[in-house]
Amino acid sequence: YRDVNIAFANELSMICDEQDVDVWEVIELANQHPRVNVLTPSAGVGGHCIAVDPWFIVASAPEQANLIRAAREVNDAKPRHVAAQIRAALEGHDGATVACLGLAFKPDVDDLRGSPALEIVAGLAADEALTALVVEPHVTELPPALAERGNVELVELDEALARADAVALLVGHRSFRGIDRARLADKPVIDCTGAWRSS
Numbered sequence: 001y002r003d004v005n006i007a008f009a010n011e012l013s014m015i016c017d018e019q020d021v022d023v024w025e026v027i028e029l030a031n032q033h034p035r036v037n038v039l040t041p042s043a044g045v046g047g048h049c050i051a052v053d054p055w056f057i058v059a060s061a062p063e064q065a066n067l068i069r070a071a072r073e074v075n076d077a078k079p080r081h082v083a084a085q086i087r088a089a090l091e092g093h094d095g096a097t098v099a100c101l102g103l104a105f106k107p108d109v110d111d112l113r114g115s116p117a118l119e120i121v122a123g124l125a126a127d128e129a130l131t132a133l134v135v136e137p138h139v140t141e142l143p144p145a146l147a148e149r150g151n152v153e154l155v156e157l158d159e160a161l162a163r164a165d166a167v168a169l170l171v172g173h174r175s176f177r178g179i180d181r182a183r184l185a186d187k188p189v190i191d192c193t194g195a196w197r198s199s
Helices: 001-017 021-031 054-060 066-089 116-125 157-163
Strands: 097-100 131-135 153-154 168-169 189-191
Touching: 001 021, 001 066, 054 066, 066 116, 066 168, 066 189, 097 116, 097 157, 116 131, 131 157
Parallel strands: 097 131, 097 168, 131 153, 168 189
Antiparallel strands: none
16 A cells, blocks of 8 residues: 555656656645645655565466556656666766765665665666765665775765765755755755755
């Protein structure tokens, strides 16, 4: 149930990106209806249950589980969509540096299991000309899949913002919400959480 509802929000965000519409405003307006509660989109779905368990239902009843399969496919595709947005924002910057804020699978935890942010950073780092500066206040070292890459660094927030050509807010940790927007003014920003949306 949760995965399907998240998939609706994530698919809506991708449609809004294509149409150049503010998904947060669309959801805010839709949720004014008393029987509507559209969830907020994200960089994808991670963790050890929601991103995994629906596939057991699909495997047990593949002919019937069309909606559950479609939701899983939408949520599995979202990290690639975000990575493509980040690459588009860096177009024309040779040897670009991107600040990737957050690596956990959800805000304010240190759990990286199945994290869409991990997938996004790994996808970006496949381009060896790009440098990914990871800021994750809840861990002290990069996971092995990223640590072995020469173009991924775990750094403090101030360093990441100073060095980055673009900033991607991948996880809505509390520590990122209060960043002075003036520090982002000269950089493309990809906010997967809506935390930095100007009202």
